[in-house]
Amino acid sequence: MIEEGFVHGDSVIHRLDPRVRTVVAGAFSIVVATSDRFVALVPAVIVAVSFLLLARLSFRSVMPRLLMVNGLILLLWFFLPFTSEGEPLFTLGSLKGTMEGIMYSTTITVKSNTIIMTLMAFVATMPIFTLGRALRSLHMPHKIVHLISFAYRYIHVIHAEYGRMINAMKIRGFCPRNNLYTYKTYAYLVGMLLVKSYDRASRVRAAMLCRGFKGNFYDLSEFFMKTSDRLALVLLLLVTACIGLLQWTRIIY
């Protein structure tokens, strides 16, 4: 279901304290997301690519993920150039493409790719449960942390339930077509999954209550910050700050 393909690597980034990785990924993403000047975005792309290189993630495994994101961004390119106000650059029938629209689309494309690459390098390289623990020790709201951990733990169980139901449909000769019967059947399937997940959630909660759950979760393993982790944190936050300076000050026009 979720393969966590980038987790088992060996690189400087993999060895970095998960909390440092989470903080840097968060800070860098926020700065990039709020930037709109190319003088800041171009260096940001370069930095993000070097993160990927530092994490030693192979080009072949990174590409499919980037393509998936850019598939969604492609949709924006169909609309934004024609719907933004500005100086007409070209015409397509009765549609006028504007310079501003194209710039706007380009910024979004660059920003999205930069953030995804950063997340791949820093966050996808740790198991989801480690991310949960890192977020918890960074004092993120407990509910969010539990949502992440439980969603990940039970998505496999729900996926297995989905697989069983699909098989049960198949062995009774169900063959999806473009008709109302097919849509209705799929609606039943989704409905059943929701009901089953709800039941599952109640049972898990009951099992936790039986083991004395009072609303607290405990961490067995403590994170350990090494000097190199501290240095890396300062360095990476400085890099992030530089991108911010390029965006919000007029050091370079």
Place this chain on the structure above:
Amino acid sequence: MDENNLLIKLEGVSFGYPGGKPVLKELFFELRAGEKIGLIGPNGSGKTTLFHLIMGLLRPLSGKIEIFRHPMKDEKDFRAVRQRIGLLFQDADDQLFSPTVLEDVAFGPLNQGKSVAEAKHIAKETLHSLGLEGFESRITHKLSGGEKKLVSLATVLAMKPEVLLLDEPTTGLDSETTERIIAILKEVDISYVFISHNMDFIAQTTDKIYGMMDGQIFLEEEKIPHTHAHAHGYGKVPHTHSYRNNAVRNLKKP
């Protein structure tokens, strides 16, 4: 009868799910220290409901529940009791929610107020006693069905319960894992009740068999001669089985 060794007592307990017909009707049940009880009955006869009532996950519509000779009234009473009774769920996926085996087994002891170091120690000890050494850092959702069941049992035993309630502990397990669970149950010095449809398993691990029918519990002690299919040789020759109770059919009121 001596009242001091009474662990669980249900008196005239009735229960029904909203909008459904009654599941338990004026049910009486007692568990005494040292007793090992097997509970059988058709699907939907209220066996799991009975366990959930004992744990306070459900509340009876009427009747009295007494556990460790204290009347159970509200969530607070049950919370104290849950620390001393272990319930093994039918589906191990309901029980194992933590990332790793060690964290899941340590969860109960931590809730009992043990320190992290103590909880870790207890968890490791429990895993060791069940022959699950080396499972500590395994990811719970990647275990096999049998492994999940054994680890669930470990999560319950790690709390050092005085009573065990096991809901179909062998359903879906192969004979090897079932044998391991039988060996574990023979070893533990805890009173237990379990639900099972596996007659061989019940015969090997319990002293008493109760049947559940029409929302009530009956003691099933008498031996009823019956024919049965055999997987072993000499099935046609008259013979006895070494089990203490080998027949549970045609449940009747005593």
